Amino acid sequence: MKRNKSNKIFGALLPILTMALLVSCTDVESIDINRPGLEEQSPELYAKYLENLNAYKSSDDHKVAYAWFDNSVKAPYSRAHHISDIPDSLDVVSMMYPADLAEFELADMAAVRRKGTKVVYTISFDRIQKEYTDKVKEGVETGVFSTYLKAEVDRLISYESSFDGIIAEYKGKNPIYMSAADKEEAKANQDIFWGAVMAWKQANTTKFLTFQGYPENLIGQSVLTECRHIILATDDVDAVEKLSVVARQAMLSASTPTDRFVVAVSTVSMDAADTKTGFYDKARAIKEAAYWITESSADYTKAGIAIYNIQNDYYNADAIYPYVKEAINIMNPSPRK
Known part of the structure; x- marks a missing residue:
């Protein structure tokens, strides 16, 4: 109803x-x-x-639709570089490069806000960890990870004034398979990451926070109750049936809210030789995931989808963003006479 x-x-x-x-x-x-x-x-x-x-x-x-937009081009030569051209019915768009926004980007952000679209960016624990590891291997970073993590999270949060909220990503590792020492270290790093994120959230009550990743890998964290949605890490799955598997794994933690699950998918790659990205077998993942969202579940709520590389769907001979629009309309069909 x-x-x-x-x-x-x-x-x-x-x-x-x-x-x-x-x-x-x-x-x-x-x-x-x-x-x-x-x-x-x-x-x-x-x-x-x-x-x-x-x-x-x-x-x-309604079923929500998130998307990640590659805004790396700061001198646009195509409408594909403008978020003002994304589908009106997208609820949230995450800018992949939140620093040094160009004037046209700020104007585009204002334009989509008029349509009720929230503009956010993503802070990823796992990306910070990988960057630190790479710098250590290159010999350009000699400090401990905890110090590097705190500095990076603080730096990324400093971009927040131009945005309506933040997606905080944490995949991590399953604590079930950790030694006591590794679990203690993981918990300490989580506390640094989520401590900074939640301090920001408490100081910005009108802005929203969304979780992305594996909820079951959180150790002693209660942050999920403060998150508008939980975007499950399903962008790499290769079959629609596996969406349910990931959802049930997320529920292994009793503290995980089950009323706000969003699944992540990708558009098809611009590389014609890539026949895996954006597909479940030979079917487009974005369409199959949208139909999966419409199927009822007794013990958790399918709240919507989150789409990687949305800009790839712009280029089409007949219409812009056709598959994104189709997915949104599958989840939220208009009433028919």
């Missing part, structure tokens, strides 16, 4: 848009609401669209 409420909120605007644009459609992503001139030509219609779009995203009755 809740799903019907969210669909009605969003679908209520469709007859108005159909009359105004002289198109026939049954879902929001069929409407090119961003095409040049529409906002100026029909400001009242566009305002109503934004009102309904924001109401839809602020409700808890």
Whole structure:
């Protein structure tokens, strides 16, 4: 019943848009609401669209869609480099390079916020750990990891003023297989990482925090209750059936909330020779994961999907971001007469 409420909120605007644009459609992503001139030509219609779009995203009755966007290009030569062109129905977009944002990026961020899209970035414990290990091997880092970790987390958190929230990633290792000494060290490092993240969250109550990784690898942490969603580390799985396996592994810890699971998938690689990235066997992972989300589960909630390399889906002969839009519409079908 809740799903019907969210669909009605969003679908209520469709007859108005159909009359105004002289198109026939049954879902929001069929409407090119961003095409040049529409906002100026029909400001009242566009305002109503934004009102309904924001109401839809602020409700808890729809399946959410996160995405990671490669914003490494600071002198754009294609609309593919603009987050203002991502699908309107995306809930959250994570900028992969949060430092030194260009003026056009700040303008794009303001544009998507008008549509209710939250702009965040990711802080990854595992990436920090790998960078430290690589620097030690290269001989450019001689300090202890705990000191390096604290400095890096503090540096990354310092970018937060331009964003609506943070995705904190922790994969780590399963403590079940650790020695007592290794477990103690892992717990100490977790405390440094999550201590800094939670201090930021407590000082920024209007911003949101989302977890990404393996919840079962957390040791004595209660951070998950403060996280809006739990993005499971499923971007590397090769079959849709394994999504359920990862979800159940996350539930091995009794402290893991089960009402907010999001699964991670990737778009298809731009490298034609790569036949694995973004696929479950020969089927597109993003589509299969979206259908998996719509299937009910008795003991945990499938809250949505998170999409890696969303910019790869921009390039298409017929329409931009076609597979992302399709996945969102599978999870949140518009009401049909």
